[in-house]
Each structure stands twice: as C-alpha cells, then as structure tokens.
Amino acid sequence: MNSQWRGENQVQLLINGEGYYPPAFEAIRQAREEVLLETFIIYEDKVGLELRQVLIDAARRGVRVQVLVDGYGSAELSRDYLQALFDAGVELQAFDPSPMRLGVRTNLFRRLHRKILVIDGSLGFVGGINYSADHLDDFGPLAKQDYAVQVRGPIVEDLRQATLALLDRHTRLARRHRPWWHRAAVADADSEQATMRLCIRDNHQHPSDIEQQYLRAIVSAHERIVIANAYFFPGYRLLRALRNAARRGVEVTLILQGMPDMPWVRLCSRLLYNYLLRDGVRIHEYCERPLHGKVALVDREWSTVGSSNLDPLSLSLNLEANLVIRDAAFNQRLYEHLDELRQTRCKRVTLQRILRGYWWRAPLIFLTFHFTRYFPALVGTLPAHKPRLKPLYPIDPGTQERLS
Template sequence: MKTTWQSGNQVQLLINGEEYYPSVFEAIARAREEVLLETFIIFEDKVGEQLQQVLVDAAERGVRVEVLVDGYGTADLSAAYLQRLSDVGVRLQAFDPSPKLMGMRTNLFRRMHRKIVVIDGEVGFVGGINYSADHLADFGEMAKQDYAVQVRGPIVADLHQAVLKLLDETSRVHRNPRLWRSHPAPIDPDSAHASMLLSIRDNIHHKNDIEQHYLRAIRSARSRLVIANAYFFPGYRLLHEIRNAARRGVKVTLILQGMPDMPLVRLCSRLLYNDLLRDGVVISEYCERPLHGKVALVDDEWSTVGSSNLDPLSLSLNLEANLFIRDRTFNERLYTHLQELANSRCKSVSLQRVLRTYWWRAPLIFLTFHFLRHFPAIAGWLPAHSPRITPLSTKARDLEDTPQVHP
C-alpha cells in the first residue's frame, strides 16, 4: 500500500448527511463498472433503504457491487434487506462478525471503522459518516454533526487499492487483476490543486500511521491549529504536542462534544481540560447536536478528514482511514466552517469553571488517564484471533429458512 503524497486532485467538503448522501447516491447511480463501499454502520432506516435501492439499481444494470460492513456496527439488518441485495448479485460481507450473547453484541474491539466509497476508480469518498438517519437534521436533537470529502484524481487509485487489499487479506478471494483495476478519469488540471495522502490504521503494518501524521503536522504549526473531534482522549504524545503548540504561540482551538451521544466520552475529555486550558488552548463544546466529526487543520494548507477519533479505540485498536490534504482553498473552507461553529454554536470552556471541581477530579484524572493510556495493551490480553470476512447473504438465506416468531 503506497503512503506517498499524490498531487493533482480535486476535493470537496461534504457537511452532514444532507450533503453526503445525495453526492454518494448520485455517484452510485452513475456507476458503469464497479462500486466498492465499506462502512461501520448501515441501519435499516430511510437512509439505509435509499442505499439499498441505489445498490440494487447498479447491480441490475451490470455493475459489480461489493459492500463491506462491520460485524459489530452493522449487526441487525433483516433477512429481507440482505436477501434483496443478494438476489441481484451485490456481494455484501461483514468484517469479523460474532454471535450475540444474551442479545448483546460482544465483539467490541478491533472494529472495521473505515468509511470509504470508490466508484469506477474515478470518484472516491472518505469521512466519518455512516449510513443512518441520525446523520440528518430531521432526526431531531440527537442528529450528528459530521464530515466527509469527495475526491477525484490520482488519490482515488489509493482508495481503490486500500479497499481491495482489506478484502483480499480477510476473505481470500482471488480477483482477476484486469477486472478489478482502477481507471482514474482525466480531470481539469486548473481545478486539481490538492495534494493528498491516504493513511490507514491497522493492527499489523500501520499501527501508528494516523497518529504520526497528526504529530508531524502539529509540530509544524506556526499560526493556527483547529481540531474538531467527537471522542477526544489522545495519548501522552498528542497531548504534549498540542500543549507545546499553544505554549509557542499557536492559536489552538479544540471543538469537542458538549451534547454527547455517549456521556462517558465527554467525561473522559473533560478530565484533560485543566492542563490544556492552563497552556492557552481554547476549548469550545458544541452543544447544538452530538458532534461526530473527525477533522483538523494546521495553518493555511494542511487538513485531515476521516474516520479516526483521537481516542484509544481509534488510535490503537480499530481499522481507520483518514485523508491528509494540502490545499489552501480546502483548508480555508474548513476553517471558515469550524470558526462559525465555534463562535455561534459552541459554549466556551473557562479555566475558572474547570477549577471549581478540580480538587476532587484530580485523582480521577490521574487514574483514568493512565488506565486509558494502557487500555490497548490491556485489550490485547483478550483472546487473539485473525479477523475474517463473512458473506451476509448466507445469513439471509439461513434466516429465510428459520420460522419467524412475531410478538
């Protein structure tokens, strides 16, 4: 898997499901040869049904369609949903599924958390948005705030290769290389200004790649650093570099959850506030809806959008994918949006507010930080196994043969 910067790309920021889903579904509707899609979650709601329909339509007109979902994140699709995809030839598979125990999902760690779409080797999508209605504003107050990008150019070949490499390694399917090769379409060079690098995180060869790119970018910061991240509890090295940047005069802004979908996550993040605020880091909590984004920017050129949170699960256990982007126009677009978010839809956190309860939180901060810092190693004590991919169409056929009990 190449890890070099690719120049001559186009990139478009997509904010929330309102921008992401129409772009992805339209691109799938135009597919001529191949659709590759991997995601953590597909829910059987209005978004999942729209996705199902465009995939069925593509397969019916002869497009090769391959979908990889996570066995933990996507555990409850109905037999009818799966069978409809299988009947038209969609190859739907689950990454490392496990049976439930007393109705509970058990395979929590080392998940396939990536969100990548590649269509005809010409257009790609990367980000943090799953296929579920809770990424749309009309879902209500718990609708998620999230980001993705649409890209064209040489970087699409890297996305294509990354998806196929994961499928080949875990499903042992041998494809005709001439059938599954990428054919990047020519793009207008006058609009292709972005240099990009695809960075993945796995548990074999790329354990620290995403974190290392963050560290290098933060160390290089001279004027501004903005991080908007849903689940913020980084390790010592990232925290150290963020604080160092603020101490040397960089304007550091963290946009974190103020209306969490998982309250424990916000509690963990708040354990870090005291030291960050003392060094001059500006912390804003987004309180309009749950923040689910994983984006950042440094100075006026470097940005990243992807699936990786800055917490132990993403940085040390899950399979993740981030695009790192060097493009001034994109950086400014993302910065303008995040500034508007911080200024008008966030609550600023003051050091005085944090210090009111610091006396009883200090021991908890120490214990929690060091526990989570070593959590990946602790999780590694669990029984090791080789991740596998299982066709979900088999599950659909099995369920079809099983008598259904209705309440």
C-alpha cells in the same frame, strides 16, 4: 497499504448527510463498472433503504458491487434487507462478525471503522459519515454533525487499492483505465490542485500512521491548529504536542462534544481540560447537537478528514482511514466553516469553570488517563483472534443458518 503523496486532485468538503448522501447515491446511480463500499454502520431507515436500492439498481445493470460492513456496527440488518441485495448480485461481506451472547453484541474491539466509497476507480468519498438517518437534520435534536470529502484524481486509485486489499482481492483485479466520461471535474470543488495522502490504521503494518501524521503537523505548526473531534482522549504524545504548540504561541483550538451521543464521552474529554487550558489551549464545546466529526487543520495548508477519532479505540485498535490534504483553498474552506461553528454554536470552556471541584476529580483524572493510555495493551491480553471477513447472506428462519 498507505499511499504516497499524490498531486493534482480535486476535493470538495461535504457537510452532514445533506451534503454527503445526494452526491454519493448519484455516483452509484451513474456507476458503469464497479462500486466498492466500506462502512461501519448501515441502518434500515430511510437512508439505509435508499442505499440498498441504488446498490441493487447498479448490480442489476451489470455493475460489480462489493459492500463491506462491520460485523458489530451493522449486526442487525434484517433477512429481507440482505435477501434483496443477495438476489440482485451484490457481494456483501461482514468484518469480524460474531453471534450475540444473551442478546448482547460482544465483539466490540478491533472494528472496521473506515468509511470509503469508490466508483469506477475514478471518484471517491472518504469521511466519518455512516449510512443512517441520524446524520440528517430532520432526525431531530440528536442529528449528528459530521464531515466527508469527495475526490477525483490519482488519490482515488489508492482508495480503491486499500479497499481491495482488505477484501483480499487486490492481486486478482488489475488497475482499470479510467474512461473519458469519468474525467469531469467535481462540481463546485473547493480545490482542483490538492496534494493528498491516504493514511490508514490497522493492527499489522500501520498501527500508528494516522497519529504520526497528526504529531508531525502539530509539532511543525507555527500559526494555528483547529481540531474538531467527536471522541477526544488521545495519548500523552498528542496532548503534550498540543500543549507545547500553545506554549510557543500557536493558536490551538479544540471543538469537542458538549452534547454527546454517549454521556461518558464528555466526561472522559473533560478530565483532560485542565491539563490543556492552563497552557493556553482554547476549548469550545459544540452544544447544538452531537458532534461526530473527525477533522483538523494546521496552519494554512494541512488538513485531514476521515474516520479516526482521537481516542484509544481509533488510534490503537480500529481500522481507520483518513485523507491528509495539503491545499490552501481547502484548508481555508474548512477553517471558515469550523470558525463559524465555534463562534455561533459553541460554548467556551474556561479554566475557572473547570477548576471548580477539581480536588475530587484529580485522582479520577490520573487513573482514567493511565488506564486509557495502557488500554490497547490490556485488550491485547484477551484471547487472540484474527479478524476475518465473512460473506453475509440472508438467514433462513427455518434453519437459522446462512443461505448459500
């Protein structure tokens, strides 16, 4: 489901693990009725272990805790990790799990890439941050730059229903009344009157909803567009919309990876630079550490924060969730942060620099662009399967079978 526009929401921008994990874990500690959590990755490091403990504590005091992880991104959770959750009563499921073949995970496509946390139907978190220590500064040079938002208001019920729909339990769980003790404002909220819409991408009824939101905002832009995205290789419609916006005088700024966690990411993005730079799009590479964010703003009201990259996997195959936010105060807060990032931690990419050696890159650009353009259709020709949810129980080392 994709929600309608919901008014009177409170929203706070959360930057990196330092901004996200403390309020998220504290919210779980304060939960009284229900914790719903979706994520792509949980690692068994200090972040994953703390997450496990707050989930266990919540379940033991009678809170219903349901966790949905991706079967590819979280495939290596140990028996001990799962056992502790199972013993406490946490309901844990994996999205489209698959056994390794020759030690390699082969279930790469159509992943659950959403990151949603809902507490008692009254407090929500959405963004791109997984539960792993590589989102913290003390991880070192490869710590990721990333974003999420904390929200209260009518939009939270849309987050809750989206998760329950994926769990296939939404028809059996009634909407809960939010008790008075959960109506407090978000501390230091960037806005308390934001209008929001939850946009999801799936492979059934909503295959292009997030992309359409981007396109509508870009086409209507008249002043500024700022996109900070980790994996930037969108389809032709988005590229053309950005180029046309720059041609009509909109200040279009892209903040992309200059120190990628996967080297091929930078190569793919750079294949598009000439196409965009020659029409006035400004491109900056963030070089301090890997950029993992998926945020954007248009003019002085429209913003989005979520899990969707602008690449073929996110736009055409994965399950994604973005919040689209209409609010001037939040837009300005995000703009000030991204502009500071651009000025102090990025390198400007120039057309002169890109054109060096362009002759040998031109055929590669043509082939790569058209391959990624038709990539989702090519993947669709693979043997069809229906992604499924499977209860994730500890593995008995004696039988190598799931405990039940």
